[in-house]
Amino acid sequence: MAPPHQPPAVGHRFAWRVPLYEIDIGQAVYHGNYYHFFEMAREALLRQQGFGYPELVARQLHLAVVEAHCRYRQPVRYDDAIEIYTSVTALKSRSITFHQQLFLSASGKLATEVHLTTVCISFAGKPVPLPLELRQCLEEVLVSRGETTPV
Secondary structure, eight states, X not given: OOOOOOOOSSSEEEEEEOOGGGBOTXXXXXXXXXXHHHHXXXXXXXXXXXXXXXXXXXXXXXXXXXEEEEEEOSOXXXXXXXXXXXEEEEEOSSEEEEEEEEEETTTOOEEEEEEEEEEEEETTSOBOXXXXXXXXXXXXXXXXXXXXXXX
C-alpha cells in the first residue's frame, strides 16, 4: 500500500464533513459536486487572506472559472471528514491559478485534486485586472509548481 500523500507546506487548509446531499446513487460524492467543496475552500482562503468574496462583489467583480482539470483518485463518501489544501500556483494581471488537494482526514490519503484557473471579470462580463489588494494578499500563498504535491 502506498504511503499517504503529504499536504503542501504552503497554502490554506479547509476542513469539512461531507453532507448527505452531495452523495449520488453510488453512495459516493457525485463527481461534479467536488467543485462545491473546492469553491468553499477557495472562498475560505480569500477570507483568511483578508480579501473575501464580498469585497469582489462590492467592486462589481467576479472570479470566473475558465479552466479546470480534476483528478479523482478514490471515492469520498457521506460523513467523511475531509481537508482541502489550496495554494496559488500562478498569479497574473487578470488571472489566478489554484491547486487544490482533497485529503481524507481519517487515512491521510489524497482523494481528489484540481488545477483551476479563474479570470477576474466585471459584472458586465469583461476581463479586468485583479485588484492590487487581492494580488498582494495572494502572494503570501503563491508557490512555484515544484512546491506542490505532484499529480
